[in-house]
Amino acid sequence: MKAFRSLFSALLAASQVAAMPPSRFAKQHILSASSKARPFGIGHFSEWSRATKKAFLVDWQAGKASEWIIVQGNEGGDLDSMTAALTWAYHLAHATENSTHPVKAIALLQTASHALDLRPENKLALDNSQMTPDHQDLLTMDELPEDPETLSRKLTGIILVDHAEPLRKWSHAKIVSIIDHHKDRGTAPDAKPRIFETVASCTTLVARQMLDELENLDQEYHMPHELLELILSAIAIDSGGLTSDKTTAADIETSKRVLARSAWSKKNVMEVMEDLDDELSDAQKDIDRLGLRDLLRRDWKGDLIDTPSPSTPTVSLGFASIPYSMDSQVLKTNFAELFDWFAVHAAWTAEVSVDISICLNKYKKHHKNGEKEKIREIVLTVRDDVRIDQDQADSLFKTVKEALENNNEGIELVPWHRADELSARQMVWTHKSGAGRKVIRPIVEEAVMKWD
Numbered sequence: 095m096k097a098f099r100s101l102f103s104a105l106l107a108a109s110q111v112a113a114m115p116p117s118r119f120a121k122q123h124i125l126s127a128s129s130k131a132r133p134f135g136i137g138h139f140s141e142w143s144r145a146t147k148k149a150f151l152v153d154w155q156a157g158k159a160s161e162w163i164i165v166q167g168n169e170g171g172d173l174d175s176m177t178a179a180l181t182w183a184y185h186l187a188h189a190t191e192n193s194t195h196p197v198k199a200i201a202l203l204q205t206a207s208h209a210l211d212l213r214p215e216n217k218l219a220l221d222n223s224q225m226t227p228d229h230q231d232l233l234t235m236d237e238l239p240e241d242p243e244t245l246s247r248k249l250t251g252i253i254l255v256d257h258a259e260p261l262r263k264w265s266h267a268k269i270v271s272i273i274d275h276h277k278d279r280g281t282a283p284d285a286k287p288r289i290f291e292t293v294a295s296c297t298t299l300v301a302r303q304m305l306d307e308l309e310n311l312d313q314e315y316h317m318p319h320e321l322l323e324l325i326l327s328a329i330a331i332d333s334g335g336l337t338s339d340k341t342t343a344a345d346i347e348t349s350k351r352v353l354a355r356s357a358w359s360k361k362n363v364m365e366v367m368e369d370l371d372d373e374l375s376d377a378q379k380d381i382d383r384l385g386l387r388d389l390l391r392r393d394w395k396g397d398l399i400d401t402p403s404p405s406t407p408t409v410s411l412g413f414a415s416i417p418y419s420m421d422s423q424v425l426k427t428n429f430a431e432l433f434d435w436f437a438v439h440a441a442w443t444a445e446v447s448v449d450i451s452i453c454l455n456k457y458k459k460h461h462k463n464g465e466k467e468k469i470r471e472i473v474l475t476v477r478d479d480v481r482i483d484q485d486q487a488d489s490l491f492k493t494v495k496e497a498l499e500n501n502n503e504g505i506e507l508v509p510w511h512r513a514d515e516l517s518a519r520q521m522v523w524t525h526k527s528g529a530g531r532k533v534i535r536p537i538v539e540e541a542v543m544k545w546d
């Protein structure tokens with residue numbers, strides 16, 4: 095009897111543990127044993143996200159995709175893009191939930207789910223917001239049940255966040271709104287709201303608009319603390335904890351408003367943002383184990399570009415951003431030699447059918463006196479086996495090379511120290527200007543659009 099009772103109490107204790115809501119404690123100890131122990135996230139935000147994904151797929155299967163708006167960030171899939179899209183979709187759906195025309199809105203991450211895993215900081219931020227592991231609550235590109243060209247004609251429309259114009263494959267969709275911090279390219283002049291403003295994080299613009307609208311409602315909808323914390327995380331990492339040169343008054347002001355509603359409302363905004371930035375930046379840097387192919391994939395942005403003359407067809411242009419020097423990337427290849435960098439790179443651009451590729455590298459050079467210097471590199475290559483032939487490839491390479499070398503942005507390009515070892519239609523430069531993708535991409539795109 096005694097043995098039975100102790101067995102019973104052990105079972106009872108076990109069943110109570112099983113029935114307990116998962117907590118951070120449970121997560122650490124149960125998840126490490128088996129990821130099946132916690133199949134779904136537990137937060138309100140995770141529940142909403144999962145329910146929305148389900149509703150979208152149910153409606154799609156029932157032929158009702160036309161009722162939906164897809165909120166999409168850019169295809170790099172960084173924390174800012176992901177958070178901006180999730181935040182705006184949440185806001186739209188909730189702000190209209192009791193109206194006669196509730197909006198059906200879903201965030202789409204324009205990356206494949208496996209590419210999200212190449213961003214450890216996203217994984218950490220989603221985990222902190224109690225989302226289901228492996229991004230299962232989120233709709234990613236590889237889960238889209240229909241190709242964008244067809245789907246875009248059926249939808250109510252799309253909303254662009256952290257993204258100035260839609261990718262070619264979405265060009266048939268009506269653009270309902272744009273909220274962005276890139277260069278305004280005049281896309282969808284009638285979109286509402288249509289917000290372009292230079293701030294560190296696009297999430298700042300989305301959160302500010304959301305709070306403005308929320309505070310104007312007769313009755314506020316529920317704002318889950320997980321979402322507020324995700325917003326603060328995105329702003330923190332893009333603004334260096336509100337201390338980087340890119341930080342604007344809007345980033346700081348919006349962070350304060352978001353913080354005031356969060357579980358951390360008693361804390362100092364600068365301290366919270368510094369902690370978040372430290373934690374996420376450490377995670378972000380945890381990519382040393384990635385090989386060159388993964389580094390190319392993890393922050394890859396590309397699209398088709400039309401050229402003016404009939405003799406020059408539409409070309410596909412891709413951009414990678416990689417936080418390592420060319421020299422250290424070479425060491426990450428199988429043979430650890432320069433030829434292998436170009437072999438791995440060519441295999442990747444062949445896989446994604448890209449004619450012209452730009453890799454933007456960024457790293458810190460450590461000098462003997464202890465000082466660190468920020469160095470950037472630009473790698474330009476053009477293929478002749480996708481959409482263009484060899485003569486066209488030679489001419490396109492020359493056009494883009496000249497546009498980069500003669501830029502009007504004050505970027506002084508210096509040939510890389512091994513530039514003399516490069517082959518046809520390959521070039522590598524270094525520069526010390528702060529110009530990243532936001533500056534380089536328009537230079538290259540404008541050159542391609544003028545190529546004839």
Ligand SMILES: *[C@@H]1O[C@H](CO)[C@@H](O)[C@H](O)[C@H]1NC(C)=O
Nearest residue numbers: 188189192311313314315316
């Ligand atoms: C919609 O109604 C629910 C239930 O009454 C309420 O909790 C929620 O705040 C309302 N939302 C808005 C935006 O008014």
